[in-house]
Amino acid sequence: MKVSIEITLxxxxxxxxxxxxxxxxxxxxxKFTVLENPMSTQIYGEYNEVMSFLTKEIESTFEAQxxxxxxxxxxxxxxxxxxxxx
Structure with missing residues (x-):
């Protein structure tokens, strides 16, 4: 299933x-499509793949701050x- 995810850090x-x-x-x-604007970043792809990727990236970001x-x-x-x- 395809998803679009808007992220604001x-x-x-x-x-x-x-x-x-x-x-x-x-x-x-x-490997995902990523679009940016001044207020947020969007990432697009298959749900399980994007969420698995984001889980790791969010954890890394949280550990660094x-x-x-x-x-x-x-x-x-x-x-x-x-x-x-x-």
């Missing part, structure tokens, strides 16, 4: 930007080609 640290950049670079290095918030939104479908119709 919010490190509660003075050096927040470097943590976000590191996380996004690891997502980009994956003392305080961090990570928001996920999941949609059951591949929305990577979405274009507004208005």
């Amino acid at each position: 919010l490190p509660l640290d003075q050096d927040f930007e470097s943590h976000i950049i590191t996380f996004i670079k690891r997502l980009r290095a994956s 003392e305080n961090v918030v990570l928001n996920l939104k999941l949609v059951k479908s591949d929305r990577s080609h979405y274009e507004p119709h208005f």
Whole structure:
């Protein structure tokens, strides 16, 4: 089953930007489609594969930081080609 996942990483640290950049670079290095905008990053792929990958990346991110918030939104479908119709 295909999924679209929106991720917002919010490190509660003075050096927040470097943590976000590191996380996004690891997502980009994956085999999944990754799209970014100023507010969040989206990753698209097969549910089990993406979730297995994200579980490891989230754990690594949490281990590297003392305080961090990570928001996920999941949609059951591949929305990577979405274009507004208005």
